[in-house]
Amino acid sequence: MKFWSRFFIPTLKESPADAEIASHKLLVRAGLVRKLSGGLYTYMPLGLRAIQKISQICREELDGAGAIELWMPHVHPVELWEKGPRWAAAREIMFRADSAGDGKRAPRDPEFVLGPTHEEVITPIVKSEITSYRDLPKNFYQIATKFRNEIRPRYGLMRAREFIMMDAYSFDTTDEGAIASYQAMKTAYERFFRRIGATAIAVEADTGVMGGSYSHEFMVPAEIGDDDVIYNEESGYAANREKATSALVPADLVDAAPVGEVEEFATPGVVTIAALEAAPYSVSGDKQFKTLVYIGDGKPFIVILRGNDELEEAKLGSLGFTLFRPATPEEIEPVLGAKPGSLGAVKGTIKDPSALAGVFADHAIRLIGNGVTGANKDGFHLRNVNVTRDLAITRFGDFRRVRPGEPDPKSGQPLKLRRGIEVGHIFKLGTKYSEKFGAVYTDDQKQTQLMVMGCYGIGISRTMQALIEQSHDADGIIWPWAIAPFQVLICLLDPKVEEAMNVAKTLASAAEAAGADVLIDDREERPGVKFKDADLIGIPLRITVGGKGLKEGVIEMKWRAQKDVAKVPLAEAETTIANAVRSAAQASA
């Protein structure tokens, strides 16, 4: 048991000025964290306890799923990253360090980066330590600090520059094995989130810079979340909007037959979809082709969408470019022959087709059939443009942003949208890293094979804040039992009265014996202060030992999540509390 007066819980009456959202305010007010600088936080003693509980449950579930804990360095030689597959994409968010110390690094001084994750570290280890199929599969994990120089840290621990993360890496002999590892981790995640009392749903996700074939994110629904989740409860479809699709284009769609010849018409000054929708042109957005130009790894490429659709930029990741960005007008004109606003992809109108890395069309343009697009000549558009006859399309794909209300790809029911906080992510990586680092094994036919990898992350510190965001009221935090920094708080109203102190200690021992972590508030404060602080720090079970009750021969028992207060006769108090602790522990197991 711990005594408040000898512990350290610096609570605040007022919210810090720089906190905007409930969970961030409560993190600070309840004395869980203190800010050092933007995105950099100290975990104060109470906050650290919650972090440790979450970590421990995470550890138990991963161990249960067969993963093996280790600990890797957080300072990485930069060469390792230069050798890996994502240096170009990841370098901007990495903190860099040199060994010179005076900022004047000589060429022979090694240069380091602070690890944002550890694929580049674990893969070489596995490469040198595992060479036989007999030693596979393996799944290694750590729970440790990660460093990412986020452009904009946000909301306390929600997006921090330094944060605590569980990261795991699986190595299998085959694709099927990798899928099994992936599934095992998905199950472990589900068990983990359930045990810590979080509502987290698995949604299909974009693989982003990580690469790899597929992935799921675990989302805690919350308005302040950074991600949009597209879902339908009935069908069970759920996906990050970056990845979400809809059944907007029927599978049995027959492409429209061409109508008329392609015909140029003057559209002076018209450079937007909206302007072409207006009189005198009156071409509705769903009859226009929107032509966007991007630069992928230095080469321009075209994306064609319906006029009233938006590009979901993350979906361009499927095209295989390491880096891509919108092209500037200066880059566009020499290739297409016109400025943005008059662009198109009709065969023969592109000035320098050989410069293009490809023309990629969203499936939904097939719904247009025959429509209008730019003529690649400033001030002119083309009508009677037919998708199958006139456009030089390299490949169709899914590039548009799904809108709520569109039909679910599984059931056809309308899709919905809500915000979520990403607390976990699992990726099936494939052989991307094994190839770069030469992580191979010998199979039972004496053949050399690439290991098939997966990687997995849980934002431990972010999860703590997400839980607060999910579970609080006007008075403070309401911790789920399993991760509460303490499970039982004994509010000792008269700490100087020896009899009361003895009762408090006896009850604390009983609760501890039943498996709870107990905090005794023995501060010489007025009762009001203690009750307010108790609500603020959100300990699930509160026992009040006060003069008033002791006169009647009772103590009081109150759950943080409930309103009612139970009076318990002193003689039964130890048993009642022990039972309450056991049943709460059981309910959250």
Add this chain to the structure above:
RNA sequence: CGGGGUGUAGCUUAGCCUGGUAGAGCGCCUGGUUUGGGACCAGGAGGUCGUAGGUUCGAAUCCUAUCGCCCCGACCA
């Protein structure tokens, strides 16, 4: 990186427009009265007003630069 906001005691802030002795509440220290939902009284400590220049007889206040922080966007494993 673009847009907006902000920086005054440990915390929350007033004062800034219109230049003239830097104020309050909370917290802290001392004493007293209180004691079941953030008590009251009396006294006290605590500030180079983010930093650096400039204007001025005089700058928290006006000007310039710079740094930090917050929000929106872009970006983001």
